[in-house]
Structure formats: C-alpha cells, structure tokens
Amino acid sequence: MSQEDAAAGSRQKDLGAIFASIELSKKTWLLTSMSPGAGDKMSRHIIVGGDIAGLFAQLSTLRRKVRDRTGREYPFVIIQEAGLDGFWVHRALAAEGYESYVVDAASIATSRRKRRVKTDRLDGESLIRTLLAFKRGEPRVCSMLRVPDPDEEDRRRIVRERKVLMEERIRHSNRIKGLLFSQGIRGYDPLRRDRREQLETLRTGDGRVLPLHMKRQVLRELDRLELLIEQIKGVEAERDEMLANERQSTREVALLSQVVGVGPEFAAVLWGEGLFRHFENRRQVAAYAGLAPTPWQSGSIDREQGIGKSGNPRLRSTLLEMAWLWLRHQPASTLSRWFNERVAQSGGRFKKVMITALARKLVVALWKYASAGVIIEGAVIRS
Structure with a gap:
C-alpha cells in the first residue's frame, strides 16, 4: 500500500461521522456531504427550497449508502449559515436527533484576493472544512450561534416591531413636512393631536389656500400616520404587559x-x-x-x-x-x-x-x- 493510500485510509478511519452542510436559498437547498469510506470526495444534492421532508429523505439515503459501504452506522453533523430562513430548519433537524450547528457566515475565513470566486458549490465545501476544524477543536475557527428557544425569539418581536413602526412614523411625518415646505409652509407638526384642524388654517408662503390635490395627499398621509400611531400604542401595551409578567418570574428584569x-x-x-x-x-x-x-x-x-x-x-x-x-x-x-x-x-x-x-x-x-x-x-x- 502506498503512503497516499495509507493517508487516505487514515482520514477515512478518523472521520467518525457524516459531515454535511446546507446552503439555503428561496428556490433550492444545496446539501453537501463528506462521508466515511469515500475519501476526500464530497457529494452534492439539490433539494427544492423549503422541502424539509425531501431533506430528511436525502439524509436517510446518505446514511444507508454509508452503512452499505462501511457496514457501520454513523451519526450526522450538519452545519448551515444564519440567514433569512431563521432557525426553523435547525430546530427541525434537532428534533429528529441530528447534531446541527448554525454558524455566523461573517466569522468564516475567506480568501483576501481582490476578486475571489464565490459559488454555492464552493460555499458548501467551505462550510464542511469549517465544521471539520470546529469538531477538531481548533480555536477561533468560526463563531457558532447560540440558537434561542422559540419563546426567546418570539419575545424579541415586540421591540423590533416597535422600532420598525417608529421608523415608518418618522418617514410619514417627514414626507408631510416636505410637501408643505414646498409651498412655503413651516412649523406644521403632524404629530400634534389637532393636526387636522391645524391643516385647515394653513396658507402657502404667497398667501394662497392649500392646493386641493396637495391637501388630499396630506390627508391620506395623515390617515397612514394615525394608523401607525395606533399600532405603536398597541405594541407598547403588549410590551408593558410582557414586562409586568417577566418582572414576576424573572429576577433580572x-x-x-x-x-x-x-x-x-x-x-x-x-x-x-x-x-x-x-x-x-x-x-x-x-x-x-x-x-x-x-x-x-x-x-x-x-x-x-x-x-x-x-x-x-x-x-x-x-x-x-x-x-x-x-x-x-x-x-x-x-x-x-x-x-x-x-x-x-x-x-x-x-x-x-x-x-x-x-x-x-x-x-x-x-x-x-x-x-x-x-x-x-x-x-x-x-x-
């Protein structure tokens, strides 16, 4: 046996698990795997995006092929990047007994070339190499995320929704001020309670009544602004209720x-x-x-x-x-x-x-x- 064959056999022997990465996108999922008994060869399989049953079926097929090739059962170690899919795929894998990790993509070392090649195929291989290094215990090879439980994740929705609503309120308020400023009107505050009454008394910089279509546009903006104000009040009420419950059960809060x-x-x-x-x-x-x-x-x-x-x-x-x-x-x-x-x-x-x-x-x-x-x-x- 040559030294290369001996080294390959040693790598196959030391692998100890089926290492897999999942590249998630809206249309397709790319499953890349490195299995015992296959040397350094990586297999790739395309799955329809969101088809979790198809993913489980493909993992079962990979496990059966490895068992037929080696005569042993091997566990799976799976990695995926944090992205728009959130954590539901990770939770589904963990519920089925798979060892799953979610990695911060920005923490993975990349080539510093001016123009580096990037494809889903190369990203899948990079995730496999990162996972192997992480399981070997190499320090600072990447940052694995601590996946919050569903309750912790849902609790953050309140403050995040309020921030989005506040940003929308600022945009509508600034748009109204900008429309009126183009007519020479300054000092109008759309957040005042008497905003509609104040609008009726406005006059342009050259003394005219506010133009008809301009006034109707401002009124429609006020309708959207008032809806946002009511939604913000509702979100803040939910936040206060949540904090009251947390204060009773959580010492830190x-x-x-x-x-x-x-x-x-x-x-x-x-x-x-x-x-x-x-x-x-x-x-x-x-x-x-x-x-x-x-x-x-x-x-x-x-x-x-x-x-x-x-x-x-x-x-x-x-x-x-x-x-x-x-x-x-x-x-x-x-x-x-x-x-x-x-x-x-x-x-x-x-x-x-x-x-x-x-x-x-x-x-x-x-x-x-x-x-x-x-x-x-x-x-x-x-x-």
Missing part, C-alpha cells in the same frame, strides 16, 4: 426595571436582545453589543480602528442612546463622573468617542447588576 433611567423600552431591549444570554466575562458582553475595540497591530504599527460593530445592532444603538440619557438621570454615578472628567480634560472634542466608551462600561455594569446583583456605584435604584 425586576432588577433592570428598578434602575432610574431604564424605562420600559430600554428594559425590554436590554433583556430581549442581550442580557437573557449567558456570558462568561465582560469582554463577551461588549463584543455581543458591538462595542468591543478593534486594534490594528503589525510590527511597529499599533492603532485603534474604533468599535467592532459586529454584534447586535439593535442593542448597540439602544445602549448609545441610553448612555446620553444616563448622564441626565444618573449624574452622581461613578460612570457619569468618569465621563465628565474625561470630556473636561479633552475640551469636549471627543464626546462621541467617549459616549461609546460610556455605553460599553454601562452595558457591562448592567450585566453585572442583573446577573450577580452588583450595585452600580453611585446609581439611584428605585425601592
């Missing part, structure tokens, strides 16, 4: 709600987007919030590139907003004094940089408070 400056929306985002997870240390907390620093060091070069922004974008934007409000509601806290001292030393030029640092310190302090009960020094806590 009860503690967060007692901090002055942390209102219902902040508490819902903090708990639903981040702090319900388990973190080992403060670095993991800052990294998940996208507030961890990203140094660039090479030889004599040593500089900072700013925050990574690779974590949860909703949590990061909320923490930056909360940091500004923390200075107003908690001026005597150690964090606020630290910020004010640093800003005073730099003459106020680096407020945006320092508010990011304050947000990072704040999320770590809130994590310690919610998880271990460590009181934030100097902060006012409601009884």
